[in-house]
Structures are given as C-alpha cells and as structure tokens.
Amino acid sequence: DAGVIQSPRHEVTEMGQEVTLRCKPISGHDYLFWYRQTMMRGLELLIYFNNNVPIDDSGMPEDRFSAKMPNASFSTLKIQPSEPRDSAVYFCASSLALAGQYFGPGTRLTVT
Amino acid sequence: GENVEQHPSTLSVQEGDSAVIKCTYSDSASNYFPWYKQELGKRPQLIIDIRSNVGEKKDQRIAVTLNKTAKHFSLHITETQPEDSAVYFCAASKGGNNNDMRFGAGTRLTVKP
Numbered sequence: 104d105a106g107v108i109q110s111p112r113h114e115v116t117e118m119g120q121e122v123t124l125r126c127k128p129i130s131g132h133d134y135l136f137w138y139r140q141t142m143m144r145g146l147e148l149l150i151y152f153n154n155n156v157p158i159d160d161s162g163m164p165e166d167r168f169s170a171k172m173p174n175a176s177f178s179t180l181k182i183q184p185s186e187p188r189d190s191a192v193y194f195c196a197s198s199l200a201l202a203g204q205y206f207g208p209g210t211r212l213t214v215t
Numbered sequence: 216g217e218n219v220e221q222h223p224s225t226l227s228v229q230e231g232d233s234a235v236i237k238c239t240y241s242d243s244a245s246n247y248f249p250w251y252k253q254e255l256g257k258r259p260q261l262i263i264d265i266r267s268n269v270g271e272k273k274d275q276r277i278a279v280t281l282n283k284t285a286k287h288f289s290l291h292i293t294e295t296q297p298e299d300s301a302v303y304f305c306a307a308s309k310g311g312n313n314n315d316m317r318f319g320a321g322t323r324l325t326v327k328p
Contacts, residue, residue: 136316146259146304146318194258203249203261204316 107207109195115213121183124210127176128197136204137170137180138194146194152178153200185214217242219307221319229327234295236322238305239287245307248281248288249316254301263290295326 108127116122128135136151150160155172163170167186172178182189192211196204218241228234240248249264265272265279265288272279276295281288292299302323308316 145320148316148318202247203264205261206251206258208258 107195107197107205109193109207109210111210112208113211113213115215116185117215118186119184120214121181122185122189122212122214124180124193124195124212126178126180126195126207128178128195129205130176132197132199132205133175134198134200134204135172135178136196136198137178138196138206139191140194140209141191149180182212185212187214190214217245217307217309217317219305219317219319221305221322223322224320225323225325227325227327228295230295230297232295234292234299234324234326236290236303236305236324237287238289238307238319239285240307240317241286242307242309243283243286244309247308248279249306249308250279250290251304251306251318252301253304253321259304292324295324297326297328300324300326 107129110125133154137149139147139149149162150170151158152172155175168182170180190213192209194209195207198204219238221238226234246267250262251259252262253259263274263277263279265281267283270281276293278291302321304321305319306316
C-alpha cells in the first residue's frame with residue numbers, strides 16, 4: 104500500500120482565495136482525520152470521519168473551513184476564503200478503529 | 216474533553232544515555248495511548264502504542280509504561296542514538312465511536328554524539 108496520499112504537497116495562495124486540500128486514506132481504514140500543525144498551536148485535530156460520516160468537527164476553527172468525504176477513498180478540506188493565519192502544515196491520517204493513525208506527508212499551506 | 220500534557224518540552228541527552236518523556240491525561244475513559252516520532256520536515260510516525268489493559272510494552276530500545284490510576288504514561292528510550300533526535304508526541308484516545316485522538320504538545324529530543 105502506498106500509505107496515506109495527500110495533494111498538493113505545497114500550496115501558496117493569496118488571501119481571499121479558496122484552497123482545497125485532498126487526501127486518499129489507506130485502503131480498508133475506516134477512520135480519517137484532518138490535523139493542522141503550527142509552531143504556536145502544535146498538532147490540532149480539526150475533524151474526523153468514520154465510514155465517511157463526519158463524527159466530530161468541533162476542532163474546525165471557523166465556518167471558512169469545511170471537509171467532505173464523498174467515499175471511502177477520498178476526502179477534501181476546503182478553506183474559503185483563506186487568510187494568512189491559516190498558514191500551516193495540514194496532515195491527513197487514517198486508521199482502523201482503536202489503532203494507531205497513519206499520517207500522510209502533509210500539505211504545507213502558505214497564505215500571503 | 217480530553218487534555219493531554221507532556222513533559223519536558225525539550226530534552227537533551229548524551230548518546231548512549233536513556234531518555235524519558237512523560238504524559239498525563241484527564242479523561243479516565245481514555246484507553247489507547249500511542250507515541251509518535253516526527254523528524255524535521257516529516258510526518259508524525261507511530262513508534263509504539265499501549266492499551267489500557269496493559270501496564271508496560273517494549274519494542275527493542277523503546278518501552279512505554281501506563282499507570283491508569285494516576286492517569287499518566289511514559290516513553291523510555293534506552294541506549295539513545297543521534298538518529299533518535301526528533302520531536303516525540305504522546306496521545307490519548309477513547310476509541311470506539313469516539314475515536315478522536317488528543318496529542319500532547321511534543322518533546323524535542325536531541326541526542327548528542
């Protein structure tokens with residue numbers, strides 16, 4: 104298995120633009136997680152899905168953030184409109200229930 | 216919700232020495248405790264985990280202990296090597312239908328050759 108796949112790996116955009124981050128979890132995993140990592144705030148859980156259904160989105164910072172999982176092999180995290188304070192590394196991770204999470208390589212987002 | 220605290224934030228040891236990182240958690244329902252290693256510019260990677268029905272687990276130079284009564288767990292690295300230098304994160308999860316995982320703030324370990 105190729106592991107968790109994320110795209111793009113790097114994204115530079117201007118404030119106000121829409122940003123879409125993509126994730127393909129490990130085949131067979133039933134949980135998918137989106138995290139944001141910054142020096143100031145560490146690793147923050149944004150939202151997670153179980154069997155494609157959002158379970159807890161309490162970590163999503165604002166209504167500008169939204170996430171979808173239309174099927175078991177694909178998820179998106181969208182920021183609209185983006186702001187400079189959204190600059191961070193965004194990780195997607197997947198797991199089987201009550202097991203370790205496997206992280207993707209991350210997307211480094213820079214909003215200017 | 217769950218709150219995980221991790222200490223120390225930075226740790227510097229001499230090659231060959233042992234390193235210990237400690238975490239506490241607040242929710243007594245948490246029952247799964249993984250540890251992740253993140254090298255600079257890389258993704259967090261699972262290195263060891265422990266479940267609440269076990270008090271200790273060992274994998275070569277790495278061991279994790281869990282004290283459910285005190286709600287704390289620790290990572291022990293023996294015979295440290297320079298390649299052990301990284302940021303280590305502990306985490307806690309209740310699993311089941313509530314599988315969100317809360318991470319500690321991380322410990323930056325530096326192993327000096």
